[in-house]
Amino acid sequence: MPDWLWQALIVNGLWEWILVPCVGIVLAILRKKNPSWAGTIIYGLGGSAFAAMILFALVGRPILSRQRPPTSRENVEANLKSWSDTFSLAGC
DSSP, X not given: OXXXXXXXXXXXXXXXXXXXXXXXXXXXXXXXXXXXXXXXXHHHHHHHHHHHHHHIIIIIHHHHSOOOOOOOTTTHHHHHHHXXXXXXXXXX
């Protein structure tokens, strides 16, 4: 297998199977030992997750989407046809 595939599997495995449960365990221990700090940390993690979702919606999705070639003299007719088909503007 290629090296990039192993790297992706290891990074995803590290994130999903080790880091996320460890954060939950640390929060549970913190809540048991010092309940006043647990609420603050949970509130901070929730705010961080909300900010990350907004950033992904504004920045991440266009980066991950498929890039289309710019319109030029050679492909203008094909682009107009695809746009009219997409928006149901084709002739009657």
